Amino acid sequence: MIYGRNAVREALAAGRRTVHRVWATSGAASESWIAAAGVPVDLAAADEIARRSGVSDHQGVCADVAAYPYVSADILLGGPAPLIVALDEIQDPQNLGSICRTAECAGAAGVVICERRAARVTPAVGKASAGAIEHLAIAPVRNLADFLAMGKASGCWCYGAAADGRPGYAETDFAGGVILVLGAEGRGLRPRVADACDALIALPLHGRIESLNVGAAAAALLYGILQSRADA
Numbered sequence: 217m218i219y220g221r222n223a224v225r226e227a228l229a230a231g232r233r234t235v236h237r238v239w240a241t242s243g244a245a246s247e248s249w250i251a252a253a254g255v256p257v258d259l260a261a262a263d264e265i266a267r268r269s270g271v272s273d274h275q276g277v278c279a280d281v282a283a284y285p286y287v288s289a290d291i292l293l294g295g296p297a298p299l300i301v302a303l304d305e306i307q308d309p310q311n312l313g314s315i316c317r318t319a320e321c322a323g324a325a326g327v328v329i330c331e332r333r334a335a336r337v338t339p340a341v342g343k344a345s346a347g348a349i350e351h352l353a354i355a356p357v358r359n360l361a362d363f364l365a366m367g368k369a370s371g372c373w374c375y376g377a378a379a380d381g382r383p384g385y386a387e388t389d390f391a392g393g394v395i396l397v398l399g400a401e402g403r404g405l406r407p408r409v410a411d412a413c414d415a416l417i418a419l420p421l422h423g424r425i426e427s428l429n430v431g432a433a434a435a436a437l438l439y440g441i442l443q444s445r446a447d448a
Contacts, residue, residue: 218339219269219278225249226347233282233350239265244276255279269339284337289328289355289363293370297393298325299441300367302374304360304409305334305400306430312337313344314431315398316352320345322438326353328395330360360397364412367395374413376405377437379427381416385437388417390444396437398430 218224221244227235228249239260240250250257260268262276269278292300301319306312312335319327335341336356342349357363364374372393375385397413399405410416419428419436428436 217269217278218281218342219265219271219274220343220347221247221275221277222346223339223342223350224277224279224347226350227279227281227342228253228255229347230350232285236280236282238277238279239268241265241276250277271340273343284349284354286337287326287353287355289357290366292326292328292353292355293367293372293393295325297391298372299323299393299438300325300328300372300395301434301438302328302360302363302395302397303330303334304397304405305330305403306398307333307335308401309335309338309340310344311335311401311429311431313341313346313349315434316341316345316354317348318431318435318438320348320352322442324352324438326355328355328357328360328363331356331358334400361408361412364395364397364409367393368414373415376410376413376416377418377433378405378410378416379418379421381418385417385419385440386444388415388444390441394441396434396441398434398437401430 235255238257241262265274265278266272301324337349372395374395376397
């Protein structure tokens with residue numbers, strides 16, 4: 217049961233998974249995209265939508281949908297010079313959703329997540345991503361270091377984000393296939409994952425605190441990579 221206007225709208229627009237039924241308040245149901253949904257739409261009070269979705273911040277709409285269609289990791293490596301975001305045990309659904317939203321907007325080939333000890337795609341992630349997960353390829357992997365080795369074998373460069381990384385991201389050549397690796401909240405990259413990267417890169421920090429939130433770091437680095445590629 218997904219919820220939130222963007223999450224439901226993008227699920228309908230993407231068409232990657234079946235939307236069985238939508239429940240909407242009278243206010244939400246007046247929006248044109250719901251009227252054109254092409255699926256059964258039931259008018260419902262806000263408290264009924266809260267009961268169905270299990271949350272109060274549903275924005276007046278929820279939908280019964282098929283399971284999320286994960287992809288195999290090797291699919292992400294198949295395109296020319298892919299830009300891939302790999303997440304090392306990111307556990308906060310809000311961070312996962314935020315990173316997915318940025319990755320989709322930046323045109324990334326997809327996002328890799330860990331099968332264990334990490335957030336998976338949930339309705340909360342869908343809402344936090346503003347529905348971006350519906351258009352984005354997301355691949356769970358059992359062992360992230362092994363995936364990075366596979367990426368290197370396919371011609372990608374692997375860059376891990378670390379506060380003490382050298383060089384800075386502005387001095388890094390991001391031509392060709394790139395896998396940007398981001399570590400878990402607070403802990404950062406695990407040693408084996410960091411060792412599997414070709415280089416550790418850092419954002420400049422001129423303030424008094426030591427790090428950015430992983431979602432903010434992902435946004436800055438991804439758009440830095442896009443700028444670097446555009447200038448090349």
